Every structure is written in C-alpha cells, then in structure tokens.
Amino acid sequence: MERRGFIQSIAAWAAYGSVGSLGSFGAREAFAQSVDKKNLEDMQKNWKALLADGTPDVAVAPPLKLSKDEWRKRLSPMEYNVLRDEGTERAGTSPFNGEKRPGVFVCAGCALPVFTSAMKYESGTGWPSFFTTIPGAFAKSTDYKLVLPRTEYHCAKCGGHHGHVFEDGPQPTRERWCNNGVALKFIPKTKA
Numbered sequence: 001m002e003r004r005g006f007i008q009s010i011a012a013w014a015a016y017g018s019v020g021s022l023g024s025f026g027a028r029e030a031f032a033q034s035v036d037k038k039n040l041e042d043m044q045k046n047w048k049a050l051l052a053d054g055t056p057d058v059a060v061a062p063p064l065k066l067s068k069d070e071w072r073k074r075l076s077p078m079e080y081n082v083l084r085d086e087g088t089e090r091a092g093t094s095p096f097n098g099e100k101r102p103g104v105f106v107c108a109g110c111a112l113p114v115f116t117s118a119m120k121y122e123s124g125t126g127w128p129s130f131f132t133t134i135p136g137a138f139a140k141s142t143d144y145k146l147v148l149p150r151t152e153y154h155c156a157k158c159g160g161h162h163g164h165v166f167e168d169g170p171q172p173t174r175e176r177w178c179n180n181g182v183a184l185k186f187i188p189k190t191k192a
C-alpha cells in the first residue's frame with residue numbers, strides 16, 4: 001500500500017470513527033505524519049503480508065451486540081471479566097508475552113483483527129504490548145478508575161475492553177498499547 005493509500009485509509013477510519021469515538025482525527029493525522037516513509041512502508045508491507053489470508057477489513061465489520069447471558073456462554077469467566085467488566089489480568093500471566101511467530105492477533109470476543117505480530121514489542125510490563133494497531137480496530141475513551149485519566153481502548157466491533165494506551169512506547173509511534181492477553185486470540189501465519 002502506498003503512503004497516500006494509507007493516509008486515505010486513516011481518513012476513512014476517521015469518518016467511520018466519528019460515530020463511535022475512535023479518537024480524534026488530529027491524533028491519527030499526527031501519527032501519519034510522525035512515521036517516516038521507510039518505517040511506514042515496512043509496517044504496511046508487514047500488515048499486508050500478514051493479512052493476505054483474507055482477514056476482513058476492520059473498517060466494514062458490522063457491530064456485534066449480545067446479551068450478558070450470550071457473552072457468558074461465549075467467553076470463559078476470565079475473558080468475560082476483562083472484555084465485558086473491564087477487568088485486568090495479572091501481569092506476567094499471558095502466554096502471548098513470549099509469542100514471536102508471524103501472525104495476527106484478534107479480539108477474543110469477536111475475532112476482529114486488532115494487531116499483527118509486526119506491531120508487537122517487549123515492553124517489560126508483563127502484558128502483551130504493541131506500538132500501533134490495525135487501523136479502525138479500536139475505539140478510545142477516557143478512564144478515571146485510578147483517579148488520573150488514562151486512555152482506555154475497546155474493540156470497535158464488540159465493544160470488549162482490551163487495555164490502555166500510553167505515550168511511552170518505541171518509535172515510530174511512541175505509543176504502548178498495553179493489552180490484556182486474555183482479550184486476544186492469536187492466528188499464526190501459515191506458510192504458503
């Protein structure tokens with residue numbers, strides 16, 4: 001995907017997100033401008049390669065709305081606690097902390113693709129961390145549960161809570177998307 005196409009997809013994401021509080025367009029535009037052309041091309045190449053198996057475009061995913069009972073049947077108790085009650089798993093408990101294979105991370109609630117393995121890095125926090133997301137995968141909100149405001153993010157398709165995003169991550173975004181591992185499933189890339 002060319003840089004122009006990527007920026008156009010961000011603009012489309014902004015238009016789509018204006019209904020669902022997917023964060024400010026200015027923040028996405030700043031992200032697009034902060035990534036130099038080489039890093040952008042490398043990220044896009046990785047996303048395209050990892051998503052080439054027919055993973056649906058997240059910008060057109062229809063919302064998934066289920067009752068609490070339907071969610072309880074669909075999710076394990078821990079998945080329900082994190083995704084539906086905005087709980088947090090204990091640090092260091094996710095098997096995804098050590099996951100290094102190429103592939104795609106999807107929401108455990110609805111299978112929406114949210115991250116690729118190319119976006120993952122070791123943050124040392126005890127939770128799977130990513131420096132960016134697949135565009136359109138998450139809606140953001142402000143969380144005051146620890147008194148100071150934090151940016152919380154939820155799946156754009158099912159509304160499931162995944163974690164918080166912080167501004168102490170690596171280049172090129174300086175973001176750390178700190179995700180509960182139990183809110184994810186991993187689909188390894190199959191060899192062609």
